[in-house]
Amino acid sequence: QKEVEQNSGPLSVPEGAIASLNCTYSDRVSQSFFWYRQYSGKSPELIMSIYSNGDKEDGRFTAQLNKASQYVSLLIRDSQPSDSATYLCAVEGGSYIPTFGRGTSLIVHP
């Protein structure tokens, strides 16, 4: 059974701070890793994708992947209240069956 684990939170950070979201996965053959953001009552939307070890930066977002430790994280710099949402980690191993974590609720307070 492939598993993706996330701390459900809520993670509460002040505006302007760095929010750090973490995810671990069980399937060592996993090849693709995604972070989705889901606002309440809305559908998930992609924030970042990462496929190789190391860091990938896009604006205020940085995804970090460590395949040896089976760990992927998302850093949000200069957090804004509009970043308040649930962040879903997804892992795919080439089987057309992505596995999602339960999501971490992020609250950015002014």
Place this chain on the structure above:
Amino acid sequence: DTAVSQTPKYLVTQMGNDKSIKCEQNLGHDTMYWYKQDSKKFLKIMFSYNNKELIINETVPNRFSPKSPDKAHLNLHINSLELGDSAVYFCASSHGRDSTQYFGPGTRLTVT
């Protein structure tokens, strides 16, 4: 233009009924998916469909069946609805495997 659309947005029905949810994507993607998101917000894949190849999550009851008339459509049929089927159902599409998924707006199904 909506990339991935679903109808209906809300569906309220009684136990034992049969219902369908429709999904269409205009992104030219070759892979489509159905997900179920329960009350605890856990998003769980039910099916993926790629170039007429259906991959089923083995935990999905056979009361659920996907039907794809063409690459742009993947409908979900549910027979003999049960209370536990109440959830939000998301359709999604992607270009090939291991790639970004684009989600539809969701269909909130309530079984009474």
